[in-house]
Amino acid sequence: MLTRKLISTVIVLSLLLLVRPVVSEANSPYGQKVANLALELVGTPYVFGGTSTSGFDASGLLVYVYGAYGAKLPRTVSDQATVGTSVTRANLLPGDIVLFSASGTRWTSIFVGNNEVVWASSGRKIVRKASLNDSAVSANYVSARRLPSTVFAPVETPKPRLASQIITTAEKYLGAPYVFGAVGPTAFDCSGFTRFVYAQHNISLPRTSLSQSQAGTLVAKKDMQKGDLLIFVDTYKAGISHVGIYIGDGKFIHTVTSTGVSYSNLSQSYWSTRLHSVRRVIK
Incomplete structure (x- = not known):
């Protein structure tokens, strides 16, 4: 009798597993x-x-x-x-x-x-x-x-060592002046700066902010990692007009007319409201 009840219980449980919503x-x-x-x-x-x-x-x-x-x-x-x-x-x-x-x-x-x-x-x-x-x-x-x-194909997470090296390179130029059209190494505009920094690590970017906005792989803002390229809109002109390099903890490094190569923070409303997208260019 016990064996029969046990078999019945197993059958019922099996049927429940078969018919339950997956x-x-x-x-x-x-x-x-x-x-x-x-x-x-x-x-x-x-x-x-x-x-x-x-x-x-x-x-x-x-x-x-x-x-x-x-x-x-x-x-x-x-x-x-x-x-x-x-x-x-x-x-x-x-x-x-x-x-x-x-x-x-x-x-x-x-x-x-x-x-x-x-x-x-x-x-x-x-x-x-x-x-x-x-x-x-x-x-x-x-x-x-x-x-x-x-x-789905996994979006590569930036290699931590390479991302750190890129940030270190960018930080070497803190204080370098902003000059429109300049591509380094003594002065930069924003896309000239990002292009120059990534190039030191064999990552090739196009020349303008607009063209850089299509470089690499698009990732959601919530998924940004150190070394990602940040794309901004509506800064000195309407549309895509500025780029920077994310360095972690909500901060990024870029160059602007007032302070040259410097840090800014995405907690600042000016930048948070203008962040258009994030591109992963480190592979």
Whole structure:
């Protein structure tokens, strides 16, 4: 009798394991990184056919964000709606793809946690964040997909020794004057400084702040590490206009007209509100 009860118990437990909902966290930690980056792009213009920070359409946003972490998504909404595996709305995790449909139009979005999604809205002409608690948004929900971790490629963490060496090199020039167009070694402008410093460690950067904003690999601001290249906007002119090197603890080194090569801190509102993006150029 005891043996029969034990067998029955094992069978019941086995059945429970078979039928229970499976909540896969295969996309972690990439899912959270994807979500972080998507949130940073909120406010970017909507551009039909766009796949860059100059502007995105719905599927283009996903191609860009997931691509930053090595996941190559198909270009169209229809194809994105079939990648990975299906997940229920109740089991959504940051980084999942959420499909919507309204009035014959379909679009994909990125679930970012807190029951919120981010997508490039053709109606509002920007990348927007919206809540699934909003009945107008919820009514258009169709389905969700999750990518396996195997489709992501790890973003390399800057080698600590090399990052420290780069910072040490940059600090050798503290106090060097700012001169527009100068590329060192006695004077620099901002992109001339970063280009010169990284070049001392066999890392080649293009010449201007705008072109440097596309160098290396994009990483979320929350994931910045020592030695990363910081990109700023709306300093002496509108748009991308300044660069610096992150040295840790919220500080960075750069050159400006008033103090030349010097330190600044991202806790200062002037810089924190103008930080556009972070690029990883150390491999």
